[in-house]
Amino acid sequence: MPTPRGMRDFTPELALLRKDVFSRIERVFRSFGFDPIETPIVELWETLKGKYGSEEKLVYWFRDPWGGKELALRYDLTVPLARFLAEHPELPLPFKRYAIGRVYRHDEPQRGRYREFYQCDVDIVGARGPEADAEILRVIGAVMREFRLPGYTIKLNDRRLLRGIFRRELGIENPLEVYRAIDKLDKIGWEGVEKELRQLLPASKVRRVRDILEMSGSPDEVLDQLEMRFKDGGIREAVEYLREVVGLAGKNHIKLDLSLVRGLDYYTGPIFETVVKSPRIGSITGGGRYDELLGKYGKDLPAVGTTIGVERLIDAGLALGIFRTRKTVAEVYVASIGAREYAWEIAERLRDAGVPTRVDLMGRNWRRQLQEAEKLGIPRVVLVGRKEEEKKQAVLIEDGERRQLGLDELIRSIAK
Amino acid sequence: MPTPRGMRDFTPELALLRKDVFSRIERVFRSFGFDPIETPIVELWETLKGKYGSEEKLVYWFRDPWGGKELALRYDLTVPLARFLAEHPELPLPFKRYAIGRVYRHDEPQRGRYREFYQCDVDIVGARGPEADAEILRVIGAVMREFRLPGYTIKLNDRRLLRGIFRRELGIENPLEVYRAIDKLDKIGWEGVEKELRQLLPASKVRRVRDILEMSGSPDEVLDQLEMRFKDGGIREAVEYLREVVGLAGKNHIKLDLSLVRGLDYYTGPIFETVVKSPRIGSITGGGRYDELLGKYGKDLPAVGTTIGVERLIDAGLALGIFRTRKTVAEVYVASIGAREYAWEIAERLRDAGVPTRVDLMGRNWRRQLQEAEKLGIPRVVLVGRKEEEKKQAVLIEDGERRQLGLDELIRSIAK
Numbered sequence: 001m002p003t004p005r006g007m008r009d010f011t012p013e014l015a016l017l018r019k020d021v022f023s024r025i026e027r028v029f030r031s032f033g034f035d036p037i038e039t040p041i042v043e044l045w046e047t048l049k050g051k052y053g054s055e056e057k058l059v060y061w062f063r064d065p066w067g068g069k070e071l072a073l074r075y076d077l078t079v080p081l082a083r084f085l086a087e088h089p090e091l092p093l094p095f096k097r098y099a100i101g102r103v104y105r106h107d108e109p110q111r112g113r114y115r116e117f118y119q120c121d122v123d124i125v126g127a128r129g130p131e132a133d134a135e136i137l138r139v140i141g142a143v144m145r146e147f148r149l150p151g152y153t154i155k156l157n158d159r160r161l162l163r164g165i166f167r168r169e170l171g172i173e174n175p176l177e178v179y180r181a182i183d184k185l186d187k188i189g190w191e192g193v194e195k196e197l198r199q200l201l202p203a204s205k206v207r208r209v210r211d212i213l214e215m216s217g218s219p220d221e222v223l224d225q226l227e228m229r230f231k232d233g234g235i236r237e238a239v240e241y242l243r244e245v246v247g248l249a250g251k252n253h254i255k256l257d258l259s260l261v262r263g264l265d266y267y268t269g270p271i272f273e274t275v276v277k278s279p280r281i282g283s284i285t286g287g288g289r290y291d292e293l294l295g296k297y298g299k300d301l302p303a304v305g306t307t308i309g310v311e312r313l314i315d316a317g318l319a320l321g322i323f324r325t326r327k328t329v330a331e332v333y334v335a336s337i338g339a340r341e342y343a344w345e346i347a348e349r350l351r352d353a354g355v356p357t358r359v360d361l362m363g364r365n366w367r368r369q370l371q372e373a374e375k376l377g378i379p380r381v382v383l384v385g386r387k388e389e390e391k392k393q394a395v396l397i398e399d400g401e402r403r404q405l406g407l408d409e410l411i412r413s414i415a416k
Numbered sequence: 417m418p419t420p421r422g423m424r425d426f427t428p429e430l431a432l433l434r435k436d437v438f439s440r441i442e443r444v445f446r447s448f449g450f451d452p453i454e455t456p457i458v459e460l461w462e463t464l465k466g467k468y469g470s471e472e473k474l475v476y477w478f479r480d481p482w483g484g485k486e487l488a489l490r491y492d493l494t495v496p497l498a499r500f501l502a503e504h505p506e507l508p509l510p511f512k513r514y515a516i517g518r519v520y521r522h523d524e525p526q527r528g529r530y531r532e533f534y535q536c537d538v539d540i541v542g543a544r545g546p547e548a549d550a551e552i553l554r555v556i557g558a559v560m561r562e563f564r565l566p567g568y569t570i571k572l573n574d575r576r577l578l579r580g581i582f583r584r585e586l587g588i589e590n591p592l593e594v595y596r597a598i599d600k601l602d603k604i605g606w607e608g609v610e611k612e613l614r615q616l617l618p619a620s621k622v623r624r625v626r627d628i629l630e631m632s633g634s635p636d637e638v639l640d641q642l643e644m645r646f647k648d649g650g651i652r653e654a655v656e657y658l659r660e661v662v663g664l665a666g667k668n669h670i671k672l673d674l675s676l677v678r679g680l681d682y683y684t685g686p687i688f689e690t691v692v693k694s695p696r697i698g699s700i701t702g703g704g705r706y707d708e709l710l711g712k713y714g715k716d717l718p719a720v721g722t723t724i725g726v727e728r729l730i731d732a733g734l735a736l737g738i739f740r741t742r743k744t745v746a747e748v749y750v751a752s753i754g755a756r757e758y759a760w761e762i763a764e765r766l767r768d769a770g771v772p773t774r775v776d777l778m779g780r781n782w783r784r785q786l787q788e789a790e791k792l793g794i795p796r797v798v799l800v801g802r803k804e805e806e807k808k809q810a811v812l813i814e815d816g817e818r819r820q821l822g823l824d825e826l827i828r829s830i831a832k
Contacts, residue, residue: 001460001462001463001499001502001503001713002460002503003455003456003459003460003499003503004456004458004459004460004485004487007456007458008454008456009453009454009455009456009500009503009504010452010453010454010455011453011504011507012451012452012453012507012513015451015452015453015454016451016452018454019452030745030772031767031770031771031772031773032767032772032773032774033744033745033746033772033773033774034745035428035431035432035743035744035745035746036426036428036431036432036435037425037426037427037428037431038424038425038426038431038434039419039425039426040419040420040423040424040425040532041457041489041518041532042420042423042476042489042520042532043419043420044417044418044419044420046417047417060458060480060481061481062478062479062480062481062487063478064476064478064522065476065477065478066522069420071420071478073457073458083417083419084425086417087417087418087419087425088425088427091427091428092788092791092792093778094777094778096774097428102457104458106480106482116456116457116458124777126778127777127778129777129778129779131756131775131776131777131778131779132777135775135777138764142767247757248756248757248760297417327451328449328451329446329449329450329451330449330451340547340664341663341664344664348554351447351448351558354447355447356446356447356448356449357447357448357449358448358449358512359547359551360547361510361512361540361543361545361547361548361551362509362510362542362543362545362547363545363547372508375508376508
């Protein structure tokens with residue numbers, strides 16, 4: 001029987017890799033003092049209803065078979081965070097939380113897109129100033145460094161800049177369609193975007209849009225230019241804010257990119273995404289400030305955060321060959337020739353010393369025990385027979401070499 | 417908006433504790449060379465249908481809102497394992513896997529019973545001999561030692577003993593009702609059980625049942641008695657098998673308990689449960705050998721395994737006061753008096769050294785920064801002002817003491 005479409009099984013080889021990636025991300029999150037929270041996979045449908053705009057059609061929504069209660073599988077970790085905060089007014093602010101968990105979307109499955117997948121989120125709730133945005137950017141940098149992804153860029157923009165430039169300076173009343181065209185820049189290039197813009201704007205405005213978007217580059221330069229060119233209050237405010245954010249976050253790898261739009265409507269300030277040069281897999285992180293979302297749940301608090309696109313990160317890492325995989329956690333196999341109890345005693349001592357250790361469970365002869373160890377790629381074999389048992393010794397086979405060792409020496413040598 | 421009934425949010429304090437418990441259990445599992453697999457939370461309904469007998473009514477079953485496809489939330493981790501094995505015939509045997517994850521049951525919520533909860537399972541697939549049962553018993557012992565639960569007992573029985581004694585030796589044709597009465601021994605005592613048995617059996621047989629069940633005790637003694645009293649082939653076979661199991665598992669904490677029945681019908685050989693003296697919370701682990709279950713999925717393989725009842729373990733640990741909780745992972749708070757950038761630089765160095773570190777994100781004055789650190793129970797505060805920045809120093813406040821340290825010395829002192 002297969003899994004449901006778009007949902008995956010993971011064999012030990014991939015499950016080990018994924019757990020390792022999650023725990024490295026978790027360690028980075030924790031290093032900044034973010035704390036975990038857990039919320040159910042299942043939410044009341046009314047909690048999710050009306051929160052995702054046109055994406056709502058992707059939510060796994062159902063009636064339970066008992067009373068027909070309307071339930072839903074969580075679509076992301078942000079709306080559950082908002083609900084959680086309203087339920088827990090006792091938590092001190094700023095509230096810094098991370099969550100690593102499964103979410104569900106009824107998208108059409110394709111390479112890199114699944115119906116059940118993991119999200120890794122960090123958010124800071126209750127902090128209105130640029131320190132919080134800067135910390136999120138630092139977390140992103142720390143994650144990218146952790147995985148040594150080559151040539152990453154954090155694209156930064158601000159919803160207030162977009163509003164100021166497109167709505168007030170260019171007088172475009174409903175800039176959403178313009179954003180949508182700009183959003184395709186990576187895919188269809190300038191020519192394609194201009195073509196789409198000409199459907200929406202007079203030619204003079206199309207030129208101005210291109211002119212403005214081409215300012216993208218190092219944060220200081222672009223912020224200086226914006227300050228010189230625009231008098232709009234919202235733009236000024238955003239420029240000052242971003243200067244502080246970038247000052248605290250460090251300028252390395254950050255590019256101010258006025259063509260960055262991001263889909264979700266709830267962002268109110270800085271927005272950011274991370275891209276890598278290769279492989280071409282779209283953005284690896286995405287986030288921003290959303291000061292008005294939590295208010296919808298009766299708890300009016302500013303917030304800023306990011307998702308680490310861990311499924312993409314794993315796919316990218318595998319494509320780049322930066323992840324080593326292994327078939328088992330076991331580091332030692334204790335094989336025996338007629339000295340099973342002694343082999344089990346050694347295994348227990350190794351386990352107590354923290355070394356994952358396997359023994360024969362099939363009553364196999366020693367040759368077939370060694371084959372099992374080899375098939376699993378276990379790097380060390382300890383071999384014992386009656387003679388070794390009498391002398392309290394063992395043979396350690398490692399890198400093609402055999403050494404006869406006393407029991408204590410063996411444990412010390414392997415455990416170190 | 418609340419969570420669905422029986423499903424819980426966890427604040428950082430509990431989420432940290434739970435993650436810590438899961439990872440300690442995972443470390444024990446891994447020390448025996450068990451490898452993780454992951455399966456989806458959502459299964460096709462036809463995968464679960466007909467697998468849980470009368471418990472099937474507790475399965476979260478639903479139609480998706482798109483094509484009406486029948487889906488279900490997993491009820492345990494065993495049926496998904498069986499499905500997984502049929503889908504992955506390439507995996508070498510014995511296959512030793514662990515899984516730690518959420519499962520769903522529409523039970524009536526009460527203390528210790530939830531509709532969404534975690535299971536921690538280890539299973540060995542493909543090994544027919546007593547080594548595998550013994551290893552599972554050793555895993556249970558290692559988990560109990562890991563958490564230092566006082567006075568635990570692993571109750572051991574064997575379905576072949578039950579069948580041999582009740583069906584063949586006592587000539588009870590349908591012993592299920594007798595098992596059900598015996599299963600209540602802990603709750604209603606001998607008097608209650610005898611009363612129920614008298615409804616089912618003639619008085620002479622009731623006496624013999626009690627007589628047999630009262631043999632329970634140290635494995636060697638009980639196995640010797642069984643061997644002397646019964647000639648039935650199935651009983652003989654089980655006695656020999658259990659001698660080997662107990663010989664390899666070690667006899668400490670194991671009690672052969674003929675009144676142990678266990679509910680799930682799919683067990684075929686040894687069955688086991690772990691109980692603790694206090695608090696009274698029922699069994700903390702439950703498992704056994706199920707050599708015929710996987711065949712139902714087209715992959716006929718013997719298997720043995722156990723669940724660690726992690727929700728009960730956590731409840732018990734909290735009741736016994738053996739878990740320490742904390743409000744945050746952060747171990748250091750770097751506070752500043754007009755030296756924000758310097759504070760951030762120190763925080764970054766501490767994080768790079770592996771120390772979870774928080775800084776002010778609210779533009780608070782230094783007194784309120786110290787209050788924040790105190791409220792969160794962060795054990796160390798580093799305080800810096802302009803003077804410290806100039807001299808590349810910092811004040812470390814720890815256990816009520818203040819020390820002025822150079823920057824390198826500070827990092828070294830905290831990171832060690």
